[in-house]
Amino acid sequence: MNDFLGYVTRSTGIVATLLMLASLAWGLLFSARETGTRLRPAWWLDLHKGLGGLAMVFTGIHLVTAFADTDLGISLATVFVPGAAGYESTAFTWGVLAFYGLAIVVFSSWPKLLFRTRRTWRAVHLLSVPATVLACVHAYQLGSDAGTPAFRVVLVLAVAAVMYPLAFRVINVVAKTRQAPTRS
Amino acid sequence: MIPMDTELRPNASIDPLMQERLARLAERRTGGAGSSSSSSGSRHTTAPSAQRPASRKRHAAQGSRTAAVMMSVGVAAGLTGYFQRADAAAAADAAAASSATASVATASTAATTATATQVLATSTASSGSSGATDTAVQTATDAANTDAAIASAATVSATGLADGTYTGATDTNKWGPVQVQITVSGGVITDVTALQTPSDDGKSVRINNQAVPILVSETLAAQSADIDSVSGATYTTDSYKVSLQSAIDLAKATAQQAAA
Ligand code: HEM
Numbered sequence: 001m002n003d004f005l006g007y008v009t010r011s012t013g014i015v016a017t018l019l020m021l022a023s024l025a026w027g028l029l030f031s032a033r034e035t036g037t038r039l040r041p042a043w044w045l046d047l048h049k050g051l052g053g054l055a056m057v058f059t060g061i062h063l064v065t066a067f068a069d070t071d072l073g074i075s076l077a078t079v080f081v082p083g084a085a086g087y088e089s090t091a092f093t094w095g096v097l098a099f100y101g102l103a104i105v106v107f108s109s110w111p112k113l114l115f116r117t118r119r120t121w122r123a124v125h126l127l128s129v130p131a132t133v134l135a136c137v138h139a140y141q142l143g144s145d146a147g148t149p150a151f152r153v154v155l156v157l158a159v160a161a162v163m164y165p166l167a168f169r170v171i172n173v174v175a176k177t178r179q180a181p182t183r184s
Numbered sequence: 185m186i187p188m189d190t191e192l193r194p195n196a197s198i199d200p201l202m203q204e205r206l207a208r209l210a211e212r213r214t215g216g217a218g219s220s221s222s223s224s225g226s227r228h229t230t231a232p233s234a235q236r237p238a239s240r241k242r243h244a245a246q247g248s249r250t251a252a253v254m255m256s257v258g259v260a261a262g263l264t265g266y267f268q269r270a271d272a273a274a275a276a277d278a279a280a281a282s283s284a285t286a287s288v289a290t291a292s293t294a295a296t297t298a299t300a301t302q303v304l305a306t307s308t309a310s311s312g313s314s315g316a317t318d319t320a321v322q323t324a325t326d327a328a329n330t331d332a333a334i335a336s337a338a339t340v341s342a343t344g345l346a347d348g349t350y351t352g353a354t355d356t357n358k359w360g361p362v363q364v365q366i367t368v369s370g371g372v373i374t375d376v377t378a379l380q381t382p383s384d385d386g387k388s389v390r391i392n393n394q395a396v397p398i399l400v401s402e403t404l405a406a407q408s409a410d411i412d413s414v415s416g417a418t419y420t421t422d423s424y425k426v427s428l429q430s431a432i433d434l435a436k437a438t439a440q441q442a443a444a
């Protein structure tokens with residue numbers, strides 16, 4: 001049973017990481033929508049939310065199975081307190097912080113309650129970027145498969161794929177700030 | 185000919201484009217039967233604002249969302265299965281290797297004492313430079329492929345253990361090899377070092393980082409290989425006990441040798 005839980009921890013961890021990366025990409029592409037491209041905004045935003053929610057669900061399964069796997073001896077403190085792990089403490093800490101980041105991003109957006117100003121919401125929502133980076137570091141350091149070429153290739157390719165939306169968005173922001181003075 | 189859904193197409197004289205749009209809205213309101221070609225095609229042509237009232241219930245990316253859910257679940261299940269298969273294969277390899285080692289071990293048990301004595305001779309001769317002794321023992325162990333070796337030995341005490349450092353047999357389980365080294369001082373086991381533990385995968389390393397200190401403190405308390413299993417590290421515990429027992433046996437054999 002523990003073995004099985006370990007496998008589920010690994011697979012859901014990988015899927016959660018990929019979903020975070022995908023959600024990041026879709027969010028960035030959506031936000032850069034004013035570039036006059038033929039993107040379908042509603043579709044990008046809706047899929048972005050779907051991917052974000054899924055990432056949360058898979059991270060949840062990941063945590064529950066990691067906790068339930070008694071081979072790992074993970075306590076509640078390990079799951080919720082950064083630096084509380086007795087071993088591989090840094091790798092766990094990145095995971096815990098990524099988890100908090102993800103949870104804040106998702107639950108500050110999903111029930112549209114917490115932020116009434118767009119600016120604060122967006123500032124909080126941009127936590128998604130460091131959170132995703134931390135998730136990748138955590139996966140890389142802690143994963144049983146981190147050493148395997150397949151895992152590395154997938155992770156590197158996924159991260160590389162997100163560079164396009166990121167650049168797209170950054171260019172978009174730069175273009176907007178250049179325009180700003182003439183507008184106001 | 186009268187169409188079946190007359191009520192959805194109120195008036196044939198209405199502009200066909202308008203008719204199409206009305207039909208689509210009606211379809212959405214009723215939940216729409218799956219993603220019909222008309223609704224998926226419509227997303228390209230209809231402005232987002234026109235969809236707003238309907239998209240409250242229906243997600244704009246319904247199909248893609250479903251695909252994402254299915255892909256995620258599929259990938260997770262596939263990876264889980266793959267990990268399981270890969271580990272089972274690795275375990276089979278390790279089991280084969282360990283049964284081979286086991287037969288060698290049985291065959292060489294009788295020879296162990298003899299080899300140990302030889303090593304004892306070597307190490308007493310070169311006592312003083314412990315670094316050299318270690319290397320010598322290591323070479324002796326490797327060369328003879330025996331189960332145990334002694335680094336140094338001196339006094340024999342009432343516990344029946346001769347002072348010195350003893351390397352136990354390597355016991356290979358499903359996850360990998362385990363080998364321990366004990367230090368006996370004044371007839372008491374004062375230190376246990378795990379020379380080898382399974383380290384092929386991250387999970388084993390994490391488990392052992394946790395289990396080994398517990399096993400060591402248990403050993404120091406019990407002064408024997410009769411110790412409790414660390415939950416979650418059963419394989420490691422069992423192999424640890426085998427290796428530890430062989431090291432203790434060696435310390436006893438050395439004591440007897442010295443007494444004789
Ligand atoms: C399920 C919960 C989520 C909801 C409801 C949500 C909602 C949104 C919305 C409405 C936007 C558009 C902001 C705008 O341009 O007006 C957005 C953008 C974005 N989202 Fe999310 N999101 C969620 C989860 C996530 C997750 C999990 C990530 C990443 C791990 C993420 C990363 C982003 C990024 C990077 C942007 C672009 C922000 C910018 O460039 O200004 N979101 N999100």
Ligand code: HEM
Nearest residue numbers: 010013014016017066079095096098099135139143144145
């Ligand atoms: C409280 C936070 C977390 C804890 C305690 C935790 C725990 C773990 C553990 C124990 C493993 C090793 C599993 C094994 O090898 O058997 C692992 C691996 C992994 N985790 Fe996490 N994790 C956390 C958060 C996250 C988050 C937020 C993500 C990404 C969204 C993530 C993604 C991964 C990935 C991809 C692996 C690698 C799986 C592999 O290839 O072996 N983890 N995590």
